[in-house]
Amino acid sequence: MQKNINIQNKKARFQYEILDKYTAGIVLTGTEIKSIRLSKASIAESFCEFNERGELFVVNMYIEEYAFGTHYNHKPRSTRKLLLNKKELRSLNKQVKNSGLTIVPLRLFLNDRGLAKLSIALVKGKKIHDKRETIKDRDNKRNLDRIKKSFR
Numbered sequence: 001m002q003k004n005i006n007i008q009n010k011k012a013r014f015q016y017e018i019l020d021k022y023t024a025g026i027v028l029t030g031t032e033i034k035s036i037r038l039s040k041a042s043i044a045e046s047f048c049e050f051n052e053r054g055e056l057f058v059v060n061m062y063i064e065e066y067a068f069g070t071h072y073n074h075k076p077r078s079t080r081k082l083l084l085n086k087k088e089l090r091s092l093n094k095q096v097k098n099s100g101l102t103i104v105p106l107r108l109f110l111n112d113r114g115l116a117k118l119s120i121a122l123v124k125g126k127k128i129h130d131k132r133e134t135i136k137d138r139d140n141k142r143n144l145d146r147i148k149k150s151f152r
Contacts, residue, residue, distance in 0.1 A: 005036060007108040009043045014134060016104060016123035022092070024118050025083035026058070031066035032074050036116050040064035041108060048082065048103035048120055050093050056082040058105060058118065082118060095122060 012018075028036070035041060046061040057079045065073050084092075095101055107119040126134075 005039055005108070005110045007036075007039065007041050007043060009046070009104065009106050011044060012104045012106055012121070012123070014131065015126060016102070016121075017126050017130070018106075018121045018123055019101065020122040021106070022084060022088060022120050022122075024056070024120055026116050026118050027081040027083065028116055029074050031069040031072070032063050032080075033116055034069075035063050035066045036108065037110070043105045043108050043118075046105050048105065050096065054089060054093055056084060056089060056092065056103070058082055058120075061105070061108075082120070092122060 041064065042062040043058075046058055048056055048058050050056055059079050060077060061080060062076055063074065065076055092103060096103060102123050102125070103120055104123050105118050105120050109117055109119070111117050
């Protein structure tokens, strides 16, 4: 009876070139997971960063306050810890520090056990000409689909 939650960051695929993907768990409170189950969250302006202890956090992720929460309700834009293996954390930290790459969330979803997961990606920023090329490819695909549809 659980509906499928799939909150995406559509701008990330346009603004960045995706190099590697990971799936991370999130440390949440009770009212936060209830709001996510109601699809009251956004990851459009969020990014991930490491603290001095090597832990990965998602910053600027918006989870709306739970409507039926009391004074124990959560803050909508607090930093939330991500859960990954130590090996994955070390390699991500090294790549971010050395080569100047960024970690961006792509998708927030619930797995089959009802746990909230965040699909993150190691990305490199696209240049303006790459973005123009992406727009051109999208327009060409749309025109081809129209032509195919008219021949049916």
